[in-house]
Amino acid sequence: MLTIAVSKGRIYDEALPLLAEADIIPIDDPKTSRKLILKTNHADIQLIIIRATDVPTFVEYGAADIGIAGKDVLIEHDSDNLYEPIDLNIACCKLMTAAPTNAPDISGRVRVATKYVKTAERYFASKGIQAKIIKLYGAMELAPLVGLADYIVDVVDTGNTLRANGLEPRELIMNISSRLVVNKASMKMKHQIIQPLLDQFEKTLAAR
Ligand code: ADP
Numbered sequence: 257m258l259t260i261a262v263s264k265g266r267i268y269d270e271a272l273p274l275l276a277e278a279d280i281i282p283i284d285d286p287k288t289s290r291k292l293i294l295k296t297n298h299a300d301i302q303l304i305i306i307r308a309t310d311v312p313t314f315v316e317y318g319a320a321d322i323g324i325a326g327k328d329v330l331i332e333h334d335s336d337n338l339y340e341p342i343d344l345n346i347a348c349c350k351l352m353t354a355a356p357t358n359a360p361d362i363s364g365r366v367r368v369a370t371k372y373v374k375t376a377e378r379y380f381a382s383k384g385i386q387a388k389i390i391k392l393y394g395a396m397e398l399a400p401l402v403g404l405a406d407y408i409v410d411v412v413d414t415g416n417t418l419r420a421n422g423l424e425p426r427e428l429i430m431n432i433s434s435r436l437v438v439n440k441a442s443m444k445m446k447h448q449i450i451q452p453l454l455d456q457f458e459k460t461l462a463a464r
Pocket residue numbers: 263264265266267307308309325326327328329347348349411412413414432433434
């Protein structure tokens with residue numbers, strides 16, 4: 257059995273055509289089904305539907321052979337125990353700092369609200385800025401509006417969410433896209449099924 261871990265929402269939606277090019281078609285639809293294991297048109301290939309931040313964990317421990325995860329999630333997960341062979345170039349966005357529009361830069365220690373704690377710590381340290389990182393699980397944009405933080409670190413695509421909340425993008429931390437990750441043991445043990453799959457993904461991406 258080959259198990260592929262994906263999150264529902266934009267990664268699932270954007271991965272579907274890639275999987276289809278590799279002749280992997282899920283039978284259930286996570287939008288209408290509550291099932292967490294999706295059968296496919298191949299008896300020996302299944303998809304598991306998990307939270308985006310859990311994908312590296314499932315793949316690292318071999319609970320899934322393959323996964324699709326955002327680079328933001330992978331750098332925050334911070335593990336050497338995963339192969340990351342392909343940039344799938346889907347779910348593209350930017351990891352950025354943001355602050356209230358026109359707010360002056362802060363000298364001295366800053367408060368930063370984010371779900372990307374490690375990444376934010378490293379980023380502010382690399383800039384020589386002292387930062388208190390405040391861990392949130394969502395709605396980061398709210399933090400500066402209610403005085404919880406001076407900055408946020410979050411992913412930005414159109415900028416609509418920032419604008420709608422009176423914030424503006426400041427510094428680019430990293431361009432983000434989703435990556436294919438592979439469990440190291442699976443790569444060896446299931447090479448015969450995984451390698452052709454990787455080749456097909458490469459082929460599809462090259463043609464895009
Ligand atoms: P979550 O429940 O973790 O927010 P999402 O499906 O929103 O799950 O995000 C999954 C991945 O998609 C993120 O890790 C990031 O790489 C990327 N992403 C998040 N928000 C956006 C966006 N607005 N536009 C494009 N890509 C995004």
